[in-house]
Amino acid sequence: MQIKNRKLLLTLSVVLTLLPYFLINDMFPISNTWLEQGPLLLLQILSVGFVINSYLRIKNRALKLFWQFITLALLSALISNLLFIFAIISNDLLIQDFFKLCSYFFILLAIETNPQSNETKTNKNISNRVAAIFFTLICFSYFVLLPIEFANNSEDKIASSQLFHLLIAALIFIRLATNSYQCESQFWCRIYSVLTIAAGALLLENSIGYLNNWFLVSLPAYLLTLLVFIPYCALIIAANNSVKSTEPPTELMPSSISELYLILLISCSIIIHLVGIELNLHYNINSYLQSILLATWLGIALTLLTTIIYRKNHLGHKNQQQIKFQNTAQQELVKLNQLLTNAMLNSEDKAIVNASSNAILTTSTEGKVLSANPAAVQLFQCLEREIIATSVKDFFSSDDQMHYFFDFKSNVYTLQRKDAGISIECTATRKDGTQFPVQAELQWAEREEQPLVVITFINLTARKLAEQQALDLKDKFIANISHEFRTPLTIINGILDRYLVKAQTEDEGKELKTAKRNGLRLVRMVEQLLELSRLSDNPQLTMATYRLHTLMSMPADSFARLATQNNLTLTCDIPDHIWLDCDAQAFEKIIFNLIANAIKYTPAGGSIQVIAHSDSDNFTLDIIDTGIGIDTASQSKIFERFQRADDEKNQGVFGVGIGLSLVNELVKAHHWKINVFSEYNKGSKFSLIIPCASAISEEKSTPTSISQTEVSSLLIEPHNINKDIRNHSQKVVLVIEDNLDMQSHIKQVIEQQHHSLLAGSGELGLTLAQEYIPDVIVCDIMLTGIDGFAVLKQLKSHELTSHIPVILLTARSDLDSRLHGLNLQADEYLSKPFNHQELLTRIDNLISNREKLQKSYLNNFNKDLQQNRKNNSFDHVAELAHDSGDNVTLDNKFLEKLETITAEVYTDTDLDIVQLAARMAMSERQLQRKIKALIGITPNNFIKEFRLKKAKVLLQNGSQIGRIALDVGFSSQTYFGRCFKEMFSCTPKQYQQQQKTQRPSS
Structure with missing residues (x-):
């Protein structure tokens, strides 16, 4: 069995390594070196493997260096254990201590790399590394080398060596615990916590070994063994966890503690030496070498401490100088900027405009620019010398009123008379031709020499945006x-x-x-x-050339009934010779809203006239009514969105001001013009000014009229509802709709004539469609999860559901959505809100078309024109399985697959729908409904007809009828004969005789 879970592999490996040792140790004492050290050796090898794996898989450079040092430490311990097992260093205490010293070196180097720190320079912790290495080396010489040479007895040598290991283990434990406490991310906290547990076990093991020199510390053997194994197990866990993060997070560690670290190591060394001399402890020897060694360590530590302090002071001084330099440079830039600003603002030529931060031009009364302030230079993005002496009209759009302001003396005289000046919203132009909106404030300024015009520009680009x-x-x-x-x-x-x-x-x-x-x-x-x-966002029009009389005939006919109902007279006078280029539906919407408004605001007994008359290039279409009219103050805003005339007579008329706003947007999209002329209490006239188009020989057909449908919403008596009651069809319709109310409504509509299945999401709809094979699917587009377009695509691409008609039902009726749905082979596209009779009619039409398609499939299946293809299915089944063309539909592929599989197993007398469904990889229900939907027969009838067609071919060869019946899968010759006669209107014997008589005589 392949184990994929790394945690499970880790746990099994450790348990399988430790278990034999614990069992053997509990049953009888271990004396053999291999039995005693073997499990530890295996665990060491296993830990080396995990650490090396982590080193190879990790991409982070600092973490990779960390595990590299740990690998070297483990290899040192492994080599030491191997030498001990092979009895090479079994009695040599110094060599064992030397290998442990190497392990300590690599562990301390790994810890001092600080892989979790976000410091980019690797040499920032070099002082900590040097201090740790020298402290370990001094301790080794102090507690191991010197006692071995000068100690009085072996007990003191062993105790001093164990004290060395205890001190270094304590140092490692403290460093790991400190890092674990300082880390904030879960990744580093988890790694250092596990390693702290390993160091704690090592510290506890060395403490027990050291204390046993004076009094016995009694612990069970398995606990002592566990203390030995815990560090390696913890390393395995830490290495496994470090691989899980591809890029370990970096942390902002506290400021460097190198000084405190060194001071603690110095203090510890001095205290241990003084206590040893004072109490004459086991590690104290009668030699001045310990004092020299301690003095050497103090000199090295003080040198490192001085270096660290000097480096920090130097770096701080450098940073202060840099900050001081930046402040000085900034102050100089501020002074220089102030001098330049004062020089520009206080010049004599610009004294008149120095009080404003806006862009200002001073001009003569003829419009010649005399001066410009820096803001104007920046606004128009050209040099000052390029502005002065030019005409002010060059800075305004050619079709803007300010372009011609100084051309008319009346404007200048008006400005002179107005103390408050003139404010004009206009379009300015930069030198590169870029136009932007501005507010131009013109002021008259009297001077002794000559008067000036001061033009202040306020950029409106941000406001307009x-x-x-x-x-x-x-x-x-x-x-x-x-x-x-x-x-x-x-x-x-x-x-x-x-x-x-x-x-x-x-x-x-x-x-x-x-x-x-x-x-x-x-x-x-x-x-x-x-x-x-849609018009405001991105107007898209389908332009074509139409005769005006043709376009107006549909709205005129649609509104005739409405006008009669309201006791109004509607007349249209449209000449036949006027042509125009337009979007037919957009034009109809314009006319609909204008005539609808005329009828709405015209009292009973009034009249509405639609008159068209043309001149050379344009024609005017007038809609004139004798209604309540529009107040002069309201005429300027009726084309704005959601604005209506505030007249008293309008208060009782329903409306929110959408129609005329839509008319205005459509007119602008066509680049036409619309004007309104109205007199209060007398009536209104809306005039459309449209360019004439050239007549064409063949007029394009107009799209479906929207007027009849929309006018029905204005009639007092709508058309009678169709009350035809139809019989229940027993067909199944799947409804995919996530809105529960809409789902319930569609269900009630459909179940008037058909059965319905409901799905609240696209995923569930796909599952039900493949399980039940419904006759029709009604699917909303805006679904939670996958939308209706994705559902449609999967339905049409799946073998089981490709034949099912789909009606897309949605609130999105824009052309792009409709085209997207139709391109995905949607059979119908129905917009909300819909008429339930229309929905039922479309479902009936799709079912009817599907039934016709079934008959077509069945006829094609039965026709002799496909005899060649069927002979292939009878005689060359393997070739049929590979016969497919690029234009073959999924339904045809399904029928070919069905014929191929049937040709392979039709001779089996026990063949039925169960076996056939299993070979088709479908359920019985799915196969039953799929075959019924495609060719209108059951699977059992399909098998029977297939056998009979095969038998018909064999009968032509003159074979025995009983043998043929068995060969094609009939267990009874009598049943075979009856089925053959039902299908071909003659018995098998009669058919053979007919074939013999038809053969030409030899």
């Missing part, structure tokens, strides 16, 4: 909330449609019709909001 962003945000909000309106409106209108059919009384029906009419008005408002949002 902020306004545009606010407007875009508003448009986006309107578009989003309009999309959200579609789902509840669909539910409301659908429920009203159902109850309109069931209305019992005339009053009840009238109230429901009123509610339905207002629901349709809300739908129309939502459509206008979405259209307005």
Whole structure:
């Protein structure tokens, strides 16, 4: 068995290594060196393997160096153990201590690398490393070398050596515990915590060994063994954990503690030496060499301490000088900047404009620029000498009123008379042609020599951008909330449609019709909001050439009934010779809103006229009414969004000011013009000024009219609801919709004629589609999880569901979404809100078309025109399995696969739907519904017809009928004969005789 879990591998390895030793040690004392040291040797080798693996896999340079030193320390311990096992250094205490000294060196070097620190320079901790190495070397000489040479007895030598190991183990434990405490990230805290446990076990082991020189510390053998094994196990765990992070986090460690570290080591050395002399301890020898050794260490430590302090002071002094230099340079730059500013502002030529930080030009009364301040130089991005003596009109757009301001003396006289000056919002132009909006404030300035005009420019680019962003945000909000309106409106209108059919009384029906009419008005408002949002964002028009009379015929016919209902007279006078280039649907929306407003605001008995007349290049289309009219003060804002005239007569008329705003956006998108002329209480005239187009020989057909549908929302009596009651079809329709209310509504609509399955997400819908193989799928686009487009793509690419018709139902009715859905092979695309009768009709049409397709598949399957392909399936099954073309559909591939598999097993008399489904890798339900949907027969009938077609071929060869029946899978010759006669209208014997008579005589 392959073990993939690293933690499990680690645990098993350690347990399998330790377990034999514990069992043997508990059953009988271990005396053999190999049995005693073997488990430790295996654990050492295992730990070396894990550490080397970590060293090779880790990419971080500092952490890689850390494990490199640990590897060297483990190798030193392993070599020492091997030499001990082979009895090379079994009695030599000095060599054993030397190998441990090497291990200590590498462990201290690893710790002092500080891999967790974010310090980029590796030499910042060199003082700590040197101090640790020298301290360890001094201690080794002090406690090991000198006592071995001068101690009075072997007990003192061993005790001194054990004291050395105890001191170094304590140093290692303290350094690791300090790092573990200082680390903040979980990664480094975990690594150092495990290593601290290892150092603690090493410290405890050395403490027990040292104390046993004076009194016995009794611990069980397995605990003492565990203390030996813990450091290696901890190293394995730490190495395994360090591999998990590809890039270990770096931390901001506290400021360097090298000085404190050195002082502690010096203090410890002095205290140990003085205590040893005072109490005459075992490590004290009668030699001045210990004092010389201690003095040497003090000299080295003090040198290191002095170096560290000097380096820090030097670095601090350098940083202070750099800061001082930067401050001085900054002060000089500030003074220089102030001098330059004063020199520019206090010049005699610019004395008149030095009081403002805005861009200012001074000009003569003829518009010649006399001076410009630095802000103007920066605003227009050209040099001062390029501005002076030029005409002020050069700094304004050619179609802006300020471009011609000084050309008319009346403007200058008006400015002279106005004490407050003139403020004009206009478009300025830089030297490179870039245009930007500004507010131009013109002031008249009297001087002794000659008067001046002071023009102050306020850049409006940021303000305009902020306004545009606010407007875009508003448009986006309107578009989003309009999309959200579609789902509840669909539910409301659908429920009203159902109850309109069931209305019992005339009053009840009238109230429901009123509610339905207002629901349709809300739908129309939502459509206008979405259209307005799309026009503001990115207007896209489908331009073509049309005859005006053709375009106007549909709106005129649609509004005729509405005008009659309101007791109004609607007349249209449109000449036949006028042509125009436009987007037909956009033009119809313009006319719809203008005529609808005219009818809405015209009292009963009034009249509406639509008149077109042309001149040489343009024609004018007038919509004239005798309504309430528009106040002069309100005419300037009726084309703005959400603005209506504030007249008293408008208070009782429903509307929010969307229609005319949409008209204005559509007119601007076509680059046309619209004007309004109105007189209060007398009527209004809206005039569209449109360029004429050249006549064409063949007029393009106009798209589907929207007027009839939208006018129905304004009628008092909408069209009667179709009350045809249809029989239940027993078909299954899968509904994929995440909105529970909409899901319930669609279910109630569909279950009037069909069965329904519900799925609350795209994922569940795909599962149900593959499991139940429904007849039709109705899927919303805006789903949680995968959206409707992804669901459609997977349905059409899966063998089981590729044949199922899909209706996309969504609030997104824009052209791009529709084209995207149709490109993914959607069968229908229905926008919310929808009419439930329309949904049912489209489902019925898809089911009907699918039934016709079934018959087509079955006919093609039965026709002799495909005899060559069927002969391949009978005689050359292997070739049929590979016969596929680029244009073969998934349904055809499915039928080919079915024929191929059936050709392989049809001779088996026990063949049924269970075996066939298993070979097709499908469930029985899926195979049953798939075959039924494609060719309209059951799987068992398919097997029977396949056998009979094979038998028909064999009968032509003159074989025995009973033998043929068995060869094609019939267990009974009688049943075979009856089935053959039902299919081919003759018995097998009669068919053989017919074939013999048809053969030409030899």
